[in-house]
Amino acid sequence: MESVGLFPVLALSATLFVTGMAGVLTRKNALIVFMSVELMLNAVNLAFVAFSRQTQNLDGHVFAVFVMAVAAAEAAVGLALVILLFRNRITVSLDDLNILKG
Amino acid sequence: MEGSSPLVALVPALPLLGAMINGALGIAKKPLPRLMAGGLASAVMLGAAGVSFMLLFGMLSGHGEGGHAATLTQTLWTWMKVGPVSLDVGFAVDPLTAVMMCVVTGIGSLIHIYSIGYMDDEADKDSVWRFFAYLNLFAFAMLCLIMGDNFGMMFVGWEGVGLCSYLLIGFWFKNSDYASAGKKAFVVNRVGDFLFLCGLFWLFWTVSGRTDANVMNFAVLSEVVSKDPMIVGGAGGLTVTGICLLMFGGATGKSAQIPLYVWLPDAMAGPTPVSALIHAATMVTAGIYMICRLNFLFILAPAAMAVVATIGVLTAFFAASIAMTQTDIKKVLAYSTVSQLGFMFLGVGVGSFVGGFFHVITHAFFKALMFLGAGSIIHALHHEQDMRNMGGLRKYMPLTFATFTCGWLAIIGFPGTSGFFSKDEILWLAFTTELYKDLPLGMVMPKVLWAIGFVTALMTAFYMTRLMCMTFFGAYRGGHGHDDHGAHGDHGAHGDHGAHGHTPHESPMVLVGPLVVLALLSIVGGAMNLPHWIAEHGWLHHFLSPVFAGSEALAVFDAHSPLEFPLMGLTLAGVTASVGAAWYLYVLHPEKPAEIAERIRPLYVGSLNKWFIDEVYGFTILAPLYLLSRQVLWAVVDAQIIDGAVNGAAAAATTIGRGHGAAGGGRIQVYAIAIAAGAALFAAAYALS
Numbered sequence: 001m002e003s004v005g006l007f008p009v010l011a012l013s014a015t016l017f018v019t020g021m022a023g024v025l026t027r028k029n030a031l032i033v034f035m036s037v038e039l040m041l042n043a044v045n046l047a048f049v050a051f052s053r054q055t056q057n058l059d060g061h062v063f064a065v066f067v068m069a070v071a072a073a074e075a076a077v078g079l080a081l082v083i084l085l086f087r088n089r090i091t092v093s094l095d096d097l098n099i100l101k102g
Numbered sequence: 103m104e105g106s107s108p109l110v111a112l113v114p115a116l117p118l119l120g121a122m123i124n125g126a127l128g129i130a131k132k133p134l135p136r137l138m139a140g141g142l143a144s145a146v147m148l149g150a151a152g153v154s155f156m157l158l159f160g161m162l163s164g165h166g167e168g169g170h171a172a173t174l175t176q177t178l179w180t181w182m183k184v185g186p187v188s189l190d191v192g193f194a195v196d197p198l199t200a201v202m203m204c205v206v207t208g209i210g211s212l213i214h215i216y217s218i219g220y221m222d223d224e225a226d227k228d229s230v231w232r233f234f235a236y237l238n239l240f241a242f243a244m245l246c247l248i249m250g251d252n253f254g255m256m257f258v259g260w261e262g263v264g265l266c267s268y269l270l271i272g273f274w275f276k277n278s279d280y281a282s283a284g285k286k287a288f289v290v291n292r293v294g295d296f297l298f299l300c301g302l303f304w305l306f307w308t309v310s311g312r313t314d315a316n317v318m319n320f321a322v323l324s325e326v327v328s329k330d331p332m333i334v335g336g337a338g339g340l341t342v343t344g345i346c347l348l349m350f351g352g353a354t355g356k357s358a359q360i361p362l363y364v365w366l367p368d369a370m371a372g373p374t375p376v377s378a379l380i381h382a383a384t385m386v387t388a389g390i391y392m393i394c395r396l397n398f399l400f401i402l403a404p405a406a407m408a409v410v411a412t413i414g415v416l417t418a419f420f421a422a423s424i425a426m427t428q429t430d431i432k433k434v435l436a437y438s439t440v441s442q443l444g445f446m447f448l449g450v451g452v453g454s455f456v457g458g459f460f461h462v463i464t465h466a467f468f469k470a471l472m473f474l475g476a477g478s479i480i481h482a483l484h485h486e487q488d489m490r491n492m493g494g495l496r497k498y499m500p501l502t503f504a505t506f507t508c509g510w511l512a513i514i515g516f517p518g519t520s521g522f523f524s525k526d527e528i529l530w531l532a533f534t535t536e537l538y539k540d541l542p543l544g545m546v547m548p549k550v551l552w553a554i555g556f557v558t559a560l561m562t563a564f565y566m567t568r569l570m571c572m573t574f575f576g577a578y579r580g581g582h583g584h585d586d587h588g589a590h591g592d593h594g595a596h597g598d599h600g601a602h603g604h605t606p607h608e609s610p611m612v613l614v615g616p617l618v619v620l621a622l623l624s625i626v627g628g629a630m631n632l633p634h635w636i637a638e639h640g641w642l643h644h645f646l647s648p649v650f651a652g653s654e655a656l657a658v659f660d661a662h663s664p665l666e667f668p669l670m671g672l673t674l675a676g677v678t679a680s681v682g683a684a685w686y687l688y689v690l691h692p693e694k695p696a697e698i699a700e701r702i703r704p705l706y707v708g709s710l711n712k713w714f715i716d717e718v719y720g721f722t723i724l725a726p727l728y729l730l731s732r733q734v735l736w737a738v739v740d741a742q743i744i745d746g747a748v749n750g751a752a753a754a755a756t757t758i759g760r761g762h763g764a765a766g767g768g769r770i771q772v773y774a775i776a777i778a779a780g781a782a783l784f785a786a787a788y789a790l791s
Contacts, residue, residue, distance in 0.1 A: 025771055025778065097770070098767065098768030099768060100768050
């Protein structure tokens with residue numbers, strides 16, 4: 001099997017991360033922001049796995065599995081929060097969720 | 103030479119107990135009834151007096167080295183200990199202390215008893231317990247001052263008597279004039295106390311580096327300094343002179359000498375027994391007592407002694423010149439007190455500590471007597487103090503008149519009375535002292551001191567006779583026109599004496615009794631220190647010799663001068679002439695004084711207005727001080743710098759908070775950008791490094 005090398009994988013990872021970050025920073029819908037966070041997590045996972053393969057070290061794999069476990073738990077809690085938010089405020093727009101100001 | 107006695111601490115403890123009981127019950131709103139409050143206060147003082155006299159007689163019968171009395175000490179506990187220096191709550195009773203203790207507790211007891219009668223017309227029931235609690239507290243502080251065996255205890259007492267003096271001068275504090283008189287006394291005394299403290303620090307600084315002894319203890323310091331004067335920089339040195347001058351500065355405050363005497367005349371605002379006890383007999387003599395206690399130090403500084411004597415005699419003269427024209431009976435006595443205190447400083451200043459101290463005692467007798475006599479008059483006349491509204495009182499108040507006459511005889515120095523012996527001794531020793539012979543003008547100075555003292559003695563005879571004449575002789579001028587009584591009598595109703603009974607009457611026995619005792623003492627008190635031409639050694643001189651032995655060896659008097667009797671005769675003749683002149687002016691020709699006053703108008707107006715010293719102080723010291731306080735300290739330092747700093751700090755916190763608040767707008771994505779930017783920054787920094 002031919003290897004694609006480190007750089008293209010990292011480039012994809014970076015692209016996904018920046019896409020996710022752009023989504024987090026710019027979208028108003030809490031659900032979309034939430035999905036974008038997942039995207040960023042998975043971009044990082046990709047980078048972990050790529051480095052792990054490159055260095056012949058299993059630590060990266062271990063980390064990726066941990067991140068997936070945390071992401072799953074986070075997704076469960078996060079989605080519950082978003083649903084509760086919607087029940088209380090009839091909106092999930094971040095523009096309207098700003099009562100916690102200094 | 104030393105013995106310990108458990109009785110010693112009882113002397114100050116008893117008045118303290120009295121003050122605490124009266125004070126605590128009063129504060130708890132359950133004050134003792136009038137008679138019991140006064141009775142308790144008097145009883146504890148009598149107890150203290152009893153113990154004092156017991157100690158004194160014990161010292162007289164017990165013999166230490168060379169037939170001299172031993173020192174009794176008692177140390178209760180250690181107050182603080184720093185290296186070799188240990189300040190103890192300890193008392194030492196040497197002959198000087200023993201005599202002073204007996205004077206304070208003895209006269210104190212009489213005045214406490216007198217006060218029971220004097221304060222019985224106080225309308226305000228809260229006043230009585232307060233008065234006696236303060237009076238007892240004063241006695242406690244005064245006893246600490248004289249009995250303390252170290253500078254710490256003395257200073258506690260020194261400040262304590264100042265506090266009680268303040269409280270008692272402003273006793274009728276609802277009258278704002280009286281309250282501010284108390285404040286004035288307190289503030290002026292603080293100036294002196296500051297100088298005293300500076301002297302004390304300097305002394306400590308100098309001595310403590312050169313010895314391991316506990317130099318704050320008087321007995322130890324005395325021994326150390328006597329053994330090696332170099333420890334304070336040597337006799338006549340700048341250091342010891344400076345220390346003594348600063349300490350004398352403290353004495354000028356407490357004992358009302360130029361330039362700090364101004365508080366004492368105002369202190370007459372307090373009840374008359376207070377004037378008698380604190381501002382005539384005891385507290386104001388604390389300065390002289392302090393110098394006597396530190397005689398071993400002062401004797402090493404002839405220049406400082408010269409200043410003491412000069413200030414003393416000038417004060418004596420100056421105060422006498424004011425007393426000549428005052429019309430308030432207590433003011434005359436107040437200036438007379440300042441003047442007599444000047445004599446005492448003259449005495450110690452020329453090197454005769456015994457002489458100065460002897461005058462402290464005799465003055466305590468006759469001036470307490472005269473103040474109490476004046477109090478008896480004031481009481482009988484319903485708080486009238488103006489001598490122009492008195493006159494002819496000898497018919498109405500024969501006992502007060504008789505006892506006051508004894509005081510008068512003593513103060514003018516009638517031969518055989520106590521004042522004669524003490525004043526004459528001071529004048530004679532001032533004339534013959536050889537303490538200043540190494541100073542510039544040292545040979546002339548004693549003669550000048552004597553001359554001023556001599557003139558002052560004549561003035562004293564004149565103004566005291568004037569007081570006698572205006573008060574007791576002629577026709578009674580009061581009893582009409584009570585309108586102007588508000589000035590003096592506005593501190594309470596006058597009780598049930600028949601406030602408008604216009605005929606004065608003799609005071610009750612509780613007032614007159616103490617007068618009789620003091621009158622006897624004023625007449626025969628001189629017996630305790632007879633001059634050498636009657637007895638070989640005066641008793642007081644012999645008894646105090648353990649205290650003053652060292653300094654007496656250094657102070658030399660020209661004892662063989664043939665002039666003693668001629669000078670005494672001159673003084674007597676002058677005094678007689680003064681008395682005659684006063685009698686002529688104020689009894690035989692009562693219209694003359696006004697004519698004379700008109701002829702020497704500038705002098706008269708000056709004296710009447712106390713030479714405008716209060717105004718001068720007001721203009722040169724108070725006004726700039728007020729200006730500085732208001733225009734600089736208040737308007738700039740306080741309002742702008744201090745308030746500015748405080749308000750500025752608050753404003754800065756607000757501004758910073760607002761800035762942060764704006765950043766925290768509640769928009770989660772703004773926070774996220776901040777996190778991202780931060781992360782990017784770290785990444786960039788990492789990449790670049």
